[in-house]
Amino acid sequence: MTGWRLLLTRPADESAALSGVLAGQGIFSSSLPLLDIVPIPVSDTMREVIRNVARYCAVIVVSKPAARIGIDLLDGFWPQSPSTKWFSVGAATAQILEGHGLDVSFPAEGDDSEALLELAALREAIARPDPRVLILRGEGGRELLAERLRALGARVEYLELYRRDLPHYPPAALPGRIEAERLNGLVVSSGQGFEHLHQLAGDAWPRLARLPLFVPSPRVAELARAAGAQTVVDCRGASAAALLTALREHPEPVL
Template sequence: MSGWRLLLTRPADESAALCSVLAEQGVFSTCLPLLEIEPLAASDTMRAVIGELERFCAVIVVSKPAARIGIDLLKQQWPQPPSSKWFTVGAATAQILEDFGLDVSCPAQGDDSEALLELAPLREAVARPDPRVLIMRGEGGRELLAERLRELGASVEYLELYRRCLPHYAPAELPARIEAERLNGLVVSSGQGFEHLHQLAGDAWPQLAQLPLFVPSPRVAELARAAGAQTVVDCRGANATALLTALREQPVPVL
């Protein structure tokens, strides 16, 4: 895998951690964060929802920022962790909640909504009469999850805890970085991450669209292909293991 030279686009701390793991496997990577997490101010509505968590048959936390911010709110209102059934899309998010003392279920394989929806404990939770599900997330995103849960008969509410912003970069920063460091692969971790990549690429997108693009789920893969990305690799997960597996299976492009 030593031929890969990747652009990582996650928030700065997550990109740095992934860069370190890749380096141990002989993969060069450089970081250009395309997502910046901005927590939303705690409101009376947020506090009311947190105070009534046990009325939900399932609480789904879709990201690490949602887990961290959610725990900060929990600490203010729950002397002991609530007995709700907790679910996450990925193991890293689950670990944050488990460290706080919550009992969490997550898919063993596949960090995406599709894998979560197949999870037996979640199916069992929404099979009860009048199931109510809370999704803790940032502004927007993962509508598929709510749609499928409603198809299963659940009522779904959102608790939005943060927004994702595009950091400020000079107009040509993205293509200039790719050219200067001879990068041959792009990595995004979410649909909004891809949208920011597409936006920042600007007029250079037709050239960048020819590079292999590693994405975490079928939903993001579909979004990227619709925008013209030529080689989209669905890692079926946003973690380092999923990316490394995809890198081993994908031939290194000759530039």
């Protein structure tokens, strides 16, 4: 896989961790974070939801930032872990929650909404009269998860804990980085990450759209194709392992 030269667009700390994993496999990467995680100020509504979190039959945490911010809120109201079922979309998010003493279920195969919806433990948790589910997330996202849960009879509520801002870059920063470092693949970890990539590309997008684009889910793949991306690879997850599997399965570019 050493022919790949990838642009990473996750928040800076996550890009650094992913870059280290890729380097261990002989893969060059360059980081241009396209998401700044900005916590939403804590409101009375947020406090009320956390204070009463035990009323939900399932709490789903969809990202690492949601796990970290959610735990900080829990600490203010729950000296002991609340008696509710916890779920995460991926193993990395689960690890953060488990470090806080929570018992978390997550899919062993795949780290996306589709895999979580097939999880037997989640189906069991909502198999009760009038099930209520809470999703901890950033602003927007994971609509498919809520839609499917509602179709299964659950009442779904969101607790939005952060927003994802686009860091400020000069207009030519993205195409300039790709050209200067001879990058031949793009990696995004969310729909908003792709939207920021598309926005920052500007007039250079038709050229960048020809590069292989690695995305975490069918939803983001559909978004990218609709915007004109020509070679979209669905990694079926945002983890380093999912990306490495996709890189092995996709033909290496010819340098």
